[in-house]
Amino acid sequence: MPKDLLSYPLFRDLPKRVTEIRVRKGGRLCYLTPLSRFSTEHLVTDAEFADLLSFVTDRSLYALTEKLTNGYLPLKGGVRVGVAGEGVANGESIKTVKHVTSLAIRIPHQIFGVADFLGIDGYFNQNVLIISPPAGGKTTLLREIAHTLSDRGKNVVVLDERGEISGAGEGVFAMNVGENTDVLFGFPKKQAYENALRAMNPDYIVTDELSGTGDVEGVLRAYYGGVKVAATLHGEDIDVFHGVFAPLDKVFDRIVLLSKSPVVGTVKREVRR
């Protein structure tokens, strides 16, 4: 857990290997480790919740309004805080979120060697897709793939919109994503694909959580442009290539399906295509 968060009074007694903390106004403080989910006896008071919100926003919620409308706040070290509350709509879009009632704090971990089971030939010069339900270990595996490829001399460009892969923040990376890695942090995905392909001359594009037509178009552009892609996608099974993701069926050579049980990051299935 990052030092700042570790020192926060409400989290002082949590184990160091915590991967997610759930804070709900008036609810029990809960947390996840790679092994299980725990619920403490502590009921979070309104004052504690307000203070925590102030802490995670650096007392500057107004500076994060745009991020808030996307449902999360990025913190230093790649920590992402999911936010739930009352959305204020402006036509079709959300203008801001007020009366925040829940925070889901996700803490990234780097586990070196976690991709070794694939064998380097498992993803060297191949398009790799990692599938799992949320909090299944996708990003940790993806980060290690980026790190390994990069350290083996591949030009890796990480499209890290929320800074979760690289732990980017204020020009510093909290995670080791390899010595030949360039990170596009904070760019909207569509723009990030464009910039990466046009300007960064990548061998690999690494991107987390494919989520819509923008991602699909970007991956296809990379694929047809001869650039390899390592990506993650939310899913329970490898049968994910339908709907908006149907065009990606032909792209990926290697698919890894992860599960949360018995522990986060368990490889449920691995497919070579």
Add this chain to the structure above:
Amino acid sequence: MIALSVFAAACGFFAAASVGLWLKRKLIRKASFYEGYYDYLLFAYEKISYERMPIGELNAQYLLRKNGEFSSYLKGETTKGFLSDGQLAEVKEYLDGIGTTDADTQIASLASKCSELKRFTETECTKYRKDGALYFKLSVLVGVAILILLA
């Protein structure tokens, strides 16, 4: 005996003048504090409106360019003596509330508070300074009266 009377008269004069000076300083510090508070909120309004500058950076920049009673307060130095507990609590409550809302709400709140403080500084702070000068003059007059009576 005469020497004692002169000494007592001088002491009375200086005591009265000191009270006046203390009152004047207190009111001038109070005026200076509120003028600084207004200046700070104007600065915050600009920086938040156009740059969405986080509060930590905003405070640091403000303290670099401004000194005075309010800057001392921002640094955590004591403000005892010229602001009542109620006045301090009111300022603290508003400052603690900065950063707890979205950008639009924050900007609207700052604009409204700036207007309120502008009026306040134009009327009350001018009054504090005038009163301070008046109290000082009055206390000097009282001191002179003591001097005449006792000497």
